[in-house]
Amino acid sequence: MEHLNAVLSGIPMTLLVTAASFAIGATAAIPLTLLMMSPWRPGRLLARVFTDIIRGLPPVVWLFIIYFGVSIGGFQFDAVSAAIMGLGVVSAAYLAEIYRSGVLSLHEGQWEAAAAMGVGRLDTVARVVAPQAIRVAVPAATGYAISLLKDSAVASTIGVTGIAYMATQDARSNAGGLPVYLFAAALYVLLAVPVAVAARLAGNAMQRKVSR
Amino acid sequence: MNFLDSWLDWSPTLLNGLWLSIRITFVSLLLGLPLGMVLAVAATARRAWVRYLAIAFIELGRGAPAIVVLQLFYFGLPSTGLTLASMTAAVVALGLTTAAFTSEILRGGINAVPPGTLEASAALAVGPLDTLRYITLPQALRIALAPLLGFAILIFQATALCTTIAVPELLSQAYSIGSSTFQYLSVLILAGLMYAVITIPSGWLVTRAEARMSRHLRPAN
Secondary structure: OHHHHHHHOOHHHHHHHHHHHHHHHHHHHHHHHHHHOOOOHHHHHHHHHHHHHHHHOOHHHHHHHHHHHOEEOOEEOOHHHHHHHHHHHHHHHHHHHHHHHHHHHOOHHHHHHHHHOOOOHHHHHHHHHHHHHHHHHHHHHHHHHHHHHHHHHHHHHHOOOOHHHHHHHHHHHOOOOHHHHHHHHHHHHHHHHHHHHHHHHHHHHHHOOOOO | OHHHHHHHHHHHHHHHHHHHHHHHHHHHHHHHHHHHHHHHHHOOOOOHHHHHHHHHHHHHHHHOOHHHHHHHHHHHHHHHOOOOOHHHHHHHHHHHHHHHHHHHHHHHHHHOOOHHHHHHHHHOOOOHHHHHHHHHHHHHHHHHHHHHHHHHHHHHHHHHHHHHHOOOOHHHHHHHHHHHHOOHHHHHHHHHHHHHHHHHHHHHHHHHHHHHHOHHHOOOO
């Protein structure tokens, strides 16, 4: 039982890292999406190269680069900040791709109608396209949030005390062994369930307001 | 160009690590794909207990982080009296993860096979095994090809997690160079570039495969 408690005590940290990096990613993905879809060619190219490189490296390598590599005048990130930063940047790259396909799924008529009504380009994006594209993107973004929950386990490599870290600690010091890991694995699966249910409910409510 | 000199110095060691990462990827895929195929069929089996067992395995394998599965086999199994070498633990863990993920991809491919071709094969009195072998699988594999390639890239990235179980692959080599020279940033960037040189062109290949496989959906010119 004490083994299970040790693993359970990692839940808040796992949730914190997941939620914080998802929030960073979901926000940073907005300018990235705009750049990706901008009429300005160098901008598109820049966004492409940026996302390709971010997604090309394993997330654990980004965490190592930020945690061990970055030191600005004696300043270094602590493990939790490094994990949130790293996973946040990785999320931004994936979520931008998801937002983009949300925008592309809208009917062209939405843009045309806005233009015909004399709505400016910025307003068209902010008030016509974005609200609908976000609704379309919810299921895919949820899927990503769930995989991010799993990816947050990677932060244990730099000492972030989430579920995965607690399991390894317990296995090494208290000889918890196999059951502890099985419990940790099952815990990640279980934690994903409420996220999926909440997002499905939110998604269903939002879907009703999309025109395609 | 100071850092280029050190990059040249480190390259042989890192390339050794990269080669090991690539080999782990291939062995994991070699173990995982056939098992994934079996799971895909088992998950639609008529016997309920076979189906439930397969689905439970698939859900656990997909839901559990790869790093936990790796450590389960390396640090967890010894408590049952079975100790695996780090390389063995790595390919078994990544192979099982591969099986769980690819079974879903393959099942998607099998479900996407046009039902008319199955009806036709039944009408021509082709047996169930021959239908699977000659009608279902060739079409399902074509449909599943692009997502399978995409997954192979993910497994290649996941080999970096083997650092935690003392496999001397690319990231682990980079880290040990970093800890002896304290030039973490430089060596980790070089290692990152080596990952990117494999994953980014492979990503383009996946996009091309996707476009090719969905050619028939585009209107003909």
